[in-house]
Amino acid sequence: MNFRTPAVRLGLLPAGIALALAPSFASAQEAAAGTTDLDRISVTGSRIRGANMETQQPILTMTRESLEKQGFSSVADVLNNLTSAGSPAISRSDSLSSGENVGGYYVDLRNLGAQRTLVLMNGKRLGATTAGYQDLGQIPMSAIERIEVLKDGASSIYGSDAIAGVVNVITRKNIDGGEVNVYFGQYDQGDGENQQYSMTLGATGERGSLTLSAEYSKQDPVWAKDRWFSRDGGKGPNSTTADWSAVSQNSTWCDPRVWGDCKARPQGQAQPEWKTLNEGGNPNNPADYHLLTPAEYANSNEQMSVLTGTERKSLYVNGTYDFTDTISLNTDVLYNERNTDQQIAGYPFQSSSFSTPLSADSAFNPTAVNGVGGSDVQFRRRLWEVPRTTESQLKTLRFAPTVSGYFEFAGKTFDWDVGALWNRNESIKSNHGDMSLIAAEQALGASFINANGVAQCGTAANPVALGDCRPWNPLLPYGVAGAGSLADQDLQDFLFPVYTTRGVTKTTSFTANLAGSIVTLPAGDLGFAVGVEHRKEEGSYVPDAFAQSGMSTGLGQKPTRGEYDLNEVYLELNVPILADMAFAKELTLNVASRYSDYSNFGGTTNSKFGLTWRPMDELLVRGTYAEGFRAPTIADLYGGLSSSFESYIDPCGITAPGSVAGNAACINGGAPANYTQLGQAGAVCGTLPCQSGDQFISGANPDLSPETSKSTTFGLVWSPRWVQGLDVSLDWYRYEISDMIIDDSVDRILRDCYVLGNTDRCSSVTRAADGHISAITYGTANLGKMETEGYDLGIKYRLPELAIGQFNIDWQTSYLSKYDEQNQNSAGDNIMMGMVGQDALFRVRSNFNVNWALGDFSVNYTARYYSGLNEDCISIGCTDPDRYAYGEKAPLRKTGANTFHDLQVSYKAPWDATIALGANNVFDHKGPLMYSQQNSSFAYYGGFDIGRFLYMKYTQRF
Structure with missing residues (x-):
C-alpha cells in the first residue's frame, strides 16, 4: 500500500494524525486474523511514522471484535481483566472509599498504581482528578475501535505518569451506516442488574466524515447482606468471633451515677457497663434496661453495598474534513454524565466523641425524676434509621481538534500536526446520613413534654418552636416508636442535612509535531519525530461547609485548590543499522528524550533507548531501557486536610x-x-x-x-x-x-x-x-x-x-x-x-x-x-x-x-444482526475469604467474581 496517495490519506491519515501523542497505523495481523505480524508496525509508543518501522516495546492490541466476545460492559472491566493489570485501590467493590475519586473506573498496570498508568483517548490525555486519577468510565464502549496497551515506561514519549505503561483508547471514525446495541445482564441471584443501550451513526463524503455514538448504561448495586462472604458481618459464616462494631442500633447508655465519666478504665480494672432498653420497656425507667450483649451488636454489612450502583450517559462525536489533499482536520467531542450511588451503614454515634451527651435537662434522661435532678448521660447508638449515602455526579466535556498534513521537501515526505485539548470535569457529591453536631447538641439539650403531650426543645418557661428544633431520644432502640424516635421524619430532616461538595478540574494542552526521514542510510531511512507541548492543569475540590468546620459526624475535609503548567519538547530518532543481511534481517536503534519544565518544581529530562533485532524473518528480538517520572498532583501539593x-x-x-x-x-x-x-x-x-x-x-x-x-x-x-x-x-x-x-x-x-x-x-x-x-x-x-x-x-x-x-x-x-x-x-x-x-x-x-x-x-x-x-x-x-x-x-x-x-454463544442473523448469550463465572466459583479485605471493604478479594453473571447482547447493523 502506498501511504502517500491522497486516497489513502483520506481514509487513514486524518485518523492517524489525530493521535497527537501516538501515530495510529494498525498494529498487527490481529485485526484480521487475531495474530501478530512481524511485517507491520505498532502505533502506541512511538511518534515516528513509517511502513517499515517495528515496535521496540511490548504492546497488546484489543480489537472491537475481541471486545464484543467478552461479557464486560465497560472499558475498565475489560482492561482490569488483563493478566498484566492489578486491581485498583478504588473500585465498585470498595464501598467505604470516600473523596473525589470515588465513582470512577481506573486501570492499574503492573500493580504500580492507577496514577502511574497514563490513559489516552486518541493519543491525548484524559482529564484527571486533582489526585491524578484518570476515569475510563467516561469513554463509551460503543465508540471504541480498538485499545492499545503499551506495557513499558514511556515518559520520553508522553511525559508524566507513563511509568507503568500507556493505555490508548482509539475511537471509531469514518463509519458509513449505523449500529444499535442492547446489553442486559444480572447475577443469577436476581440482583446487580446491568443494562446498556447504544447507537452509532456515521456518514462519509468526498472530503470528510461524521460519526456519532450515544450510550446509556446503568448498573444496579449489589448488597452485602445478599452475599455469602459479607452477610455475616465481614468474617463469613464460619467465623467464631463477631467482627461487628460494639455499637448497637438498639442504643446503649452508661449510668453516670455509678461510673462517673463512663470512660474506659485501665486494663485490669472494672469497665463501665453499657445498657440497652428491654423489649417493651420504659426508656425513662433505669430499671428497664439490661447489659448489651454481643448478639445485639449491629451488623453494619446489612446496610452496605458490595458493588456500588452507577449510571452513565455519553455522547461522542468525531468529524474529519480534508481542506486539501495534504491538509486535514480531525475533531473529537465527548460529553459524559456519570452518577454513582454508595451506601454504608448508619453512623456509629458515640456522644463522648463529640461532647454531645443527653442533657440532664432532657425529657428523655433516665437519671432524672420528672425532668429534674438528672445527670448528663453518655450514649452510643448506630443511627440505623438513616444509612449514609453518597451520590457522586461527574460531568465531562472534552474537545480535541487536530489539523494535520504532509509536505514534500528534498525528495522526502514530512508529516505534521497541530492539536489542542480542552477537557473539563465537574463533580458534585451529595452526602446524606451524617448528623449535624449543631442540631444534635440542640436535640439532645433541654426539652420537655408540652401540654399537648408533644416533646419540645427548651423549657416550659422558655420553649423553642418545633420548627426550629426537634428533641431526640437516643435511647429508643431502632424500630421502637415513641416521642423523640429517630424514625420520625421531621426529626431526621432536622438532624441530617444534605451535604454538597463540588469539584472542577481542567486540562488544557497545545501540541505541535513534525515527523519524517532525515537521510537514507544503507539500512533504510533514518526517521525522526520532534515536537513541543504546553499543558496546564487546574483543579479544585471544595467540601461542604459542615465538613470544613468539622461540625458533623462526617469525615472532616478542607478545600483543595491549585494549578500548574509545563512546557515540553521531545526528540525521537529511529536509526536503521543493518538490513537484509545474514542473521540481521533488521537491526534498528530507537532513541528518544523529553525535557519537561514545570512551574512548580522545575525541569526534568527523561530518555529511552530501544533496540530491535530480527536475525531471521520469523524471529524478532526487542529490548528497551526507559527513564520515567510522575509529577506530584494538585492534591499531593495543595490538598486540604482530611480525616x-x-x-x-x-x-x-x-x-x-x-x-x-x-x-x-x-x-x-x-x-x-x-x-x-x-x-x-x-x-x-x-x-x-x-x-x-x-x-x-x-x-x-x-x-x-x-x-x-x-x-x-x-x-x-x-x-x-x-x-x-x-x-x-x-x-x-x-x-x-x-x-x-x-x-x-x-x-x-x-x-x-x-x-x-x-x-x-x-x-x-x-x-x-x-x-x-x-x-x-x-x-x-x-x-x-x-x-x-x-x-x-x-x-x-x-x-x-x-x-x-x-x-x-x-x-x-x-x-x-x-x-x-x-x-x-x-x-x-x-x-x-x-x-x-x-x-x-x-x-x-x-x-x-x-x-x-x-x-x-x-x-x-x-x-x-x-x-x-x-x-x-x-x-x-x-x-x-x-x-x-x-x-x-x-x-x-x-x-x-x-x-x-x-x-x-453468538449467532449472526440474516438481517445483519448478532445475538449473543453468555455467562461470566459460569460455574459459580467462589473465591476464599480474605480477612485482610484486599481491594475491598469485605473479607473477599475485590477483583474476584461475586456470583454467576448472565447476560445477553443484541447488535443490529444498518
Whole structure:
C-alpha cells in the first residue's frame, strides 16, 4: 500500500494524525486474523511514522471484535481483566472509599498504581482528578475501535505518569451506516442488574466524515447482606468471633451515677457497663434496661453495598474534513454524565466523641425524676434509621481538534500536526446520613413534654418552636416508636442535612509535531519525530461547609485548590543499522528524550533507548531501557486536610504480630504494659488490623518532588514458518521506582515510633487514658521505593480451517517474580520486603481463550486463573503460625488458586444482526475469604467474581 496517495490519506491519515501523542497505523495481523505480524508496525509508543518501522516495546492490541466476545460492559472491566493489570485501590467493590475519586473506573498496570498508568483517548490525555486519577468510565464502549496497551515506561514519549505503561483508547471514525446495541445482564441471584443501550451513526463524503455514538448504561448495586462472604458481618459464616462494631442500633447508655465519666478504665480494672432498653420497656425507667450483649451488636454489612450502583450517559462525536489533499482536520467531542450511588451503614454515634451527651435537662434522661435532678448521660447508638449515602455526579466535556498534513521537501515526505485539548470535569457529591453536631447538641439539650403531650426543645418557661428544633431520644432502640424516635421524619430532616461538595478540574494542552526521514542510510531511512507541548492543569475540590468546620459526624475535609503548567519538547530518532543481511534481517536503534519544565518544581529530562533485532524473518528480538517520572498532583501539593477512620495494628498491643508491648516507648507513650488494642466504642479488637473509633488527620505536602523510575524490557516474538498461524511472545520486564509519593501511613508511623525507637515520629501520636490512640496526624511524602520484575507469555494460534469450524486460541500469562517495597525490620535496617503473593499481588495470572466459529455460529470460552494469595494473620485460619520473616515472627494464612470460567454463544442473523448469550463465572466459583479485605471493604478479594453473571447482547447493523 502506498501511504502517500491522497486516497489513502483520506481514509487513514486524518485518523492517524489525530493521535497527537501516538501515530495510529494498525498494529498487527490481529485485526484480521487475531495474530501478530512481524511485517507491520505498532502505533502506541512511538511518534515516528513509517511502513517499515517495528515496535521496540511490548504492546497488546484489543480489537472491537475481541471486545464484543467478552461479557464486560465497560472499558475498565475489560482492561482490569488483563493478566498484566492489578486491581485498583478504588473500585465498585470498595464501598467505604470516600473523596473525589470515588465513582470512577481506573486501570492499574503492573500493580504500580492507577496514577502511574497514563490513559489516552486518541493519543491525548484524559482529564484527571486533582489526585491524578484518570476515569475510563467516561469513554463509551460503543465508540471504541480498538485499545492499545503499551506495557513499558514511556515518559520520553508522553511525559508524566507513563511509568507503568500507556493505555490508548482509539475511537471509531469514518463509519458509513449505523449500529444499535442492547446489553442486559444480572447475577443469577436476581440482583446487580446491568443494562446498556447504544447507537452509532456515521456518514462519509468526498472530503470528510461524521460519526456519532450515544450510550446509556446503568448498573444496579449489589448488597452485602445478599452475599455469602459479607452477610455475616465481614468474617463469613464460619467465623467464631463477631467482627461487628460494639455499637448497637438498639442504643446503649452508661449510668453516670455509678461510673462517673463512663470512660474506659485501665486494663485490669472494672469497665463501665453499657445498657440497652428491654423489649417493651420504659426508656425513662433505669430499671428497664439490661447489659448489651454481643448478639445485639449491629451488623453494619446489612446496610452496605458490595458493588456500588452507577449510571452513565455519553455522547461522542468525531468529524474529519480534508481542506486539501495534504491538509486535514480531525475533531473529537465527548460529553459524559456519570452518577454513582454508595451506601454504608448508619453512623456509629458515640456522644463522648463529640461532647454531645443527653442533657440532664432532657425529657428523655433516665437519671432524672420528672425532668429534674438528672445527670448528663453518655450514649452510643448506630443511627440505623438513616444509612449514609453518597451520590457522586461527574460531568465531562472534552474537545480535541487536530489539523494535520504532509509536505514534500528534498525528495522526502514530512508529516505534521497541530492539536489542542480542552477537557473539563465537574463533580458534585451529595452526602446524606451524617448528623449535624449543631442540631444534635440542640436535640439532645433541654426539652420537655408540652401540654399537648408533644416533646419540645427548651423549657416550659422558655420553649423553642418545633420548627426550629426537634428533641431526640437516643435511647429508643431502632424500630421502637415513641416521642423523640429517630424514625420520625421531621426529626431526621432536622438532624441530617444534605451535604454538597463540588469539584472542577481542567486540562488544557497545545501540541505541535513534525515527523519524517532525515537521510537514507544503507539500512533504510533514518526517521525522526520532534515536537513541543504546553499543558496546564487546574483543579479544585471544595467540601461542604459542615465538613470544613468539622461540625458533623462526617469525615472532616478542607478545600483543595491549585494549578500548574509545563512546557515540553521531545526528540525521537529511529536509526536503521543493518538490513537484509545474514542473521540481521533488521537491526534498528530507537532513541528518544523529553525535557519537561514545570512551574512548580522545575525541569526534568527523561530518555529511552530501544533496540530491535530480527536475525531471521520469523524471529524478532526487542529490548528497551526507559527513564520515567510522575509529577506530584494538585492534591499531593495543595490538598486540604482530611480525616478518616483508619484500620491499623498497634505494636503496643499484646496481640499484635511482633508485639513490643511494655517497652519504654510504649509505656512513655501512654500504652499500659498489658494493653490490648481497642477499636470502635472502646471495644477490644477481635481481629487485626482494627478500625479506629477516632478520626485521624492527613494532609498534603507542598515540598514534594517527582517520583522517578527506570524500566527495562527484553523480549522475543516468534512466528515459525512450519506452523502457520502460530505466534509466541515472551517478554521480561523490570521496574525501579524511587522517591515514590505515598501517604505516610498510621502503621508506618507507629512502627517507626514504638518498634524502631524513632522519637521524632512519636510527636504526632496522642493516646487516651486507656491507652488507645485517640489522634494522629500524617501526610504525603517522598518515602517510597519499590522494585518489580516478571514475565509475560503470549501464545496465539489460528488453526487451519477445518470441516468442523475455525478455532482460534489465545493464551496470555503474566508471572510476577518480584515485587519488593522498602521497609525497615525490627533492628531498624532498611530492607526491601517481598510482597509477591500478598496484597492482591498474584504470582501468576493467566487467561486462556478459545473461539470456535462455524458459519453464522460461534462459541467463545475463557478461563481466568489466579494463583493463591497470602495474608498476615493473628489466629483465624493461620496455615503457617510459626513463620518468621525479616527477623520477626510473621504468621501467615495461605489461600489456594482460583479459576473462573466464562462462556459466550453468538449467532449472526440474516438481517445483519448478532445475538449473543453468555455467562461470566459460569460455574459459580467462589473465591476464599480474605480477612485482610484486599481491594475491598469485605473479607473477599475485590477483583474476584461475586456470583454467576448472565447476560445477553443484541447488535443490529444498518
